[in-house]
Amino acid sequence: MATRVSHLAKGTVLNFIRSPAEIKTTVGAIIAQGKKVQDAVAAQSAPTFQNTIAPLARFENEHGTDWEVVQFLQNASTDKAVRDASSEAEQALSAFKIESMMRADVYRAVRSVFSNPAEVQQLSAEDRTLVEKLEKEFRRNGLALEEQQREKLGEIRKRLSELSIKFSRNISEGDGKALFTREELEGLSDDFFEGRATEIEDGITKFVVTTKYPDLVPVTTSAKREETRKRMSLVQETRxxxxxxxxxxxxxxxxxxxxxxxxxxxxxxxxxxxxxxxxxxxxxxxxxxxxxxxxxxxxxxxxxxxxxxxxxxxxxxxxxxxxxxxxxxxxxxxxxxxxNVSEEEIKQYFPMQEVTRGALDIYQRMLSLKFVKVENPESVWHPDVEMYEVWEASGENFVGHFYLDLYPREGKYNHACVCPIRSSSTTADGSTEFPVAVMLANFPKPTPSAPALLKHDDAVTLFHELGHVFHQICTKSKWAKFSLNDVQIDFVEAPSQMLENWCWEPKILRQFAAHYKTGEPIPDKLVEKMVAAKxxxxxxxxxxxxxxxxxxxxxxxxxxxxxxxxxxxxxxxxxxxxxxxxxxxxxxxxxxxxxxxxxxxxxxxxxxxxxxxxxxxxxxxxxxxxxxxxxxxxxxxxxxxxxxxxxxxxxxxxxxxxxxxxxxxxxxxxxxx
The missing domain is CATH 1.10.1370.10 (Neurolysin, domain 3)
Known part of the structure; x- marks a missing residue:
């Protein structure tokens, strides 16, 4: 993968550095513009696709990115004030979205277009799908109900949105911890203890183990003492x-x-x-x-x-x-x-940098793309964040950006996920909005004596989440509405799950699995044992x-x-x-x-x-x-x-x-x- 910054790509780069005041201002501007568009649609005396459906979808094209950025920061910013402002932004935007989908006057205009066969039949397949989806969304939000019931349903939706945000925030910020002696953590590898915080309990120095995945999973997977595993399980399940x-x-x-x-x-x-x-x-x-x-x-x-x-x-x-x-x-x-498969042995062959390089190389070839790492990216939320440009393999056409934020830290979302930030769309003047995706993960950090080493399951997770990244990046659509966020929930995991198989292919593993000290590729016999144990x-x-x-x-x-x-x-x-x-x-x-x-x-x-x-x-x-x-x-x-x-x-x-x-x-x- 080359390293450069193109002038074309620089023009598409997003700014993730937002102050609480800027977040609040952005939210106000989005809501004001959204209401303006909706009012104009509702006022149409003769609704058509161009004066009713297109403006609603174009609003999402033009403002969806800012919408996603200000919500995203609660999961990644190092500044608690920004995280709080982002959480408040999500509540305000969610409330506005609910209000928008409860506007009977806008629905009447949408329904008018939907019910006009002469109007709908002349549209492209994508535009027809847009009409059908919008009409169904309004109907599922109760727009066919009487006014009193609509208002009640709107209140229910708002309350559910508030509850969802609180639930997620509680998990992110409600980490548990337990203190253990080295003996109580028998079975854990030496690198688990390197750089680990300690506390004094009853006059004894003990290691701090949290419920974040890089702590929880190794302990529940490798700690020999049942009491240790039980304590960690109870800490996790009483959060x-x-x-x-x-x-x-x-x-x-x-x-x-x-x-x-x-x-x-x-x-x-x-x-x-x-x-x-x-x-x-x-x-x-x-x-x-x-x-x-x-x-x-x-x-x-x-x-x-x-x-x-x-x-x-x-x-x-x-x-x-x-x-x-x-x-x-x-x-x-x-x-x-x-x-005779040892995770401790296996992870010696899965240093984070090499696995990431190998995974990206494989995806490049498979999808006929080219990734360019951007050195010292501007406007990112943390120094650990890596940024990549995506180009067609020929190098002639720009495709989009993605960001990798791979290590745990205080206040960060504590699982693995992909956030679609900007979706593929076409602007009013016919130009392209290039997609952007962010992958958040919590893989083991480097230690003083070794780089970040992944268990094989971690490598599988990396491949899986990158699958979501490239689903977002590769989507081509006139309307941002048809992005990863809108893919049917009982299919959205299938592309990523399919790509996990690459982590079990001996031929593929040899392309990136190499010992972090010697550089020797993973031995064939070890791969055979891993596959046998799959x-x-x-x-x-x-x-x-x-x-x-x-x-x-x-x-x-x-x-x-x-x-x-x-x-x-x-x-x-x-x-x-x-x-x-x-x-x-x-x-x-x-x-x-x-x-x-x-x-x-x-x-x-x-x-x-x-x-x-x-x-x-x-x-x-x-x-x-x-x-x-x-x-x-x-x-x-x-x-x-x-x-x-x-x-x-x-x-x-x-x-x-x-x-x-x-x-x-x-x-x-x-x-x-």
Missing amino acids: CPENVGILQEAIKLRLEAAEMLGYKTHAEFVLDQNMAKTPETVLAFENDMRQRLNVLADHELKEIEEMKRADKKAAGEEYTGLYNWDFRYYTNQIKERKH NEGAGLINLRQVFFSMYDMAIHNTTSADVDVEETYTKLREDITRFLGASQPTWGAATFGHMMGGYDAGYYGYMWSKVFSSDMYASRFLKDGVTNTSTGMDYRREILEPGSSRDAMINLEKFLGRKPTNTAFIKEIGLSA
Whole structure:
């Protein structure tokens, strides 16, 4: 990858340095302009696409970027005042969006265009889709209801938006911590302790371990002492108690809103616009997967139980069962002991810089793009942030920008995600708005003696999230509305899940996995062991996904507003994952961010889309060759470029040349179809 800054690219660079006052001013300007556009649309005596639909969509084209930037900063800024201002901005903009979608006068104009066949039939396919989407959005927001009901629904939507923001903020800022001696952390590698903060407790110096992923995952995966794993699990599952009440209130409000719109449950309302369409389809899918996965889980549990019994006997301790805090540890132990696969050995071959370089090289070739790293980028929110230009492989046409913010810090969003900041669109004068995406992650930091080293799962996460980045970057649309944010939730993960497969291809791994000290490529035998161990625990691992999905449906596909969100969580988890919970009260649902982060009645989409991702990979990339650029371009053209301007099923069928099946996924995890 070259390093330069082009004049063309510089003209598209965004400014992420905003003061609280600037954020407030930007929000005011966006809302004022939005109301002006809506008033003009509502005043049309003879609504057409050009005087009604286009101005509404063009407002999003022109102001959507500032909208996203001021909301984004709460997840990344190092300045708490900016984060607070950003959070307030999100609340104000969310309230405005809700108000906008509740304007009956604007809906009448949109409905007039939608109901005029002569007007709609002359439009391009993309413009027709825009009309249909806008009309349906207004209708789903209650515009077909009487005025009193519309106002009530608007208040419900505003309150849900406020609750969602509070829930997410509580998780981001409500980290827990525990103190351990070195002996209590037996099993953790030396680099885990390098540079780690310490505190004095009872006259003893102990290491500080937080619930951020770079701490939580290694401890729950590698700590030999059960009591240590249990303590960390309890710290994690007793965070953010206030979120239980928030989720409980949200469940009640969502059901009330769904009933007002003529749906029996919130799940029925959500699924109406997804690929799955109905709760019955989702439940049939999940129950079928649960039944199939239990066949694998029976064998896996027997192995794990025997292993833990032996460990307890050797330690002179009583075996009392398998618990939640055993899950990561013993699924990892099976891999290490059965296949002699050591995560500590593996990560020596996955230095962060090399993995990132390798991943970007692979995506360049696959998608016929060229990435140019921008040295010392201006207007970014932290010195660690890396910025890249994206060009067509020929180097002649600019495509967009993306940013990588890969390491944890105080106040930052503490999982991994991609934020679509600017979406592809065409301006009123016919010029192009180039897309921008930001990847936030929390990978292990460098230590005084070693660079940042990734576990293989971390590398998989990197490939996955970059998949979302390039979905946003490669979308080509006249309207910003058809960006990554609008892709059907039960398909949006499929492209990224499909790209995880590259991390298991020996030929691909050798392109970037090299020992951080010697530079020697990862040994073939180690790769063979990793691939052999890939599906160890597939039954139990996927059953956890089934649990999250079934929990989601249990609290959202119900006609009772009194469903207990925490009791349901605890009961279903034990029943489905087959691991016991703690004897004392915990509230794991309080940090299940998806339930207040846009995945309500949609979590099933992870496994649902995984089926599609397996089909795409096996049917095209394995068949044609994982480095086949022609297949990569088909993928870019049929899966990524349309964004949400086409139904995801159309995209899939065009890429596959047929309807998708679950055969590849079932085979992939070691079951017979």
